[in-house]
Amino acid sequence: MRKFLIVSFLILFFIPFISINAQYGGFNDSPFKEGALVTAVKTGRLQDLISALNSGASVNERDFDEVPALLLAIERSRIDMVLFLLEQGARVNMKDQNNRTVLSLAVFKDDPNLIKTLISYGADPNKLG
Numbered sequence: 522m523r524k525f526l527i528v529s530f531l532i533l534f535f536i537p538f539i540s541i542n543a544q545y546g547g548f549n550d551s552p553f554k555e556g557a558l559v560t561a562v563k564t565g566r567l568q569d570l571i572s573a574l575n576s577g578a579s580v581n582e583r584d585f586d587e588v589p590a591l592l593l594a595i596e597r598s599r600i601d602m603v604l605f606l607l608e609q610g611a612r613v614n615m616k617d618q619n620n621r622t623v624l625s626l627a628v629f630k631d632d633p634n635l636i637k638t639l640i641s642y643g644a645d646p647n648k649l650g
Contacts, residue, residue, distance in 0.1 A: 555584050556578055557573035557578050558579070558582040563597075565602075567602060570602055570605065570606075574609055580606055580609045580611045581611055587617055589611070589615045589623075590611070591606045591611045591612075591613070592621065592626060595626045595635070600635065603635070607638070607639075607642045614643070614648050616648075623639055624636065624645070
């Protein structure tokens with residue numbers, strides 16, 4: 522009887538969390554975890570990034586600190602992810618909560634090729650953070 526009560530309590534306690542994550546699909550709208558796209562960038566898994574986009578994740582997804590996935594990829598020097606996100610239509614002039622743009626971060630990292638690439642995708646040098 523005691524096991525039954527414990528199991529019943531656990532089920533009743535966790536059902537709201539399960540339904541919330543199912544409702545939001547585990548993407549950035551979920552109040553309990555970061556989206557699949559942001560997680561893929563943070564863990565450096567390009568295949569997971571591709572899968573997240575194919576599953577409906579927003580290419581402009583942000584993490585808990587409101588940092589866009591594109592900026593996270595630049596922070597981690599993942600040029601492959603940067604190019605993929607740009608090719609998928611990531612907004613190149615978005616800013617994070619500290620007013621940084623992807624171009625300002627590329628300038629800070631002193632990466633001329635990345636700077637040229639971002640400008641070729643429409644990054645505005647007049648909007649440096």
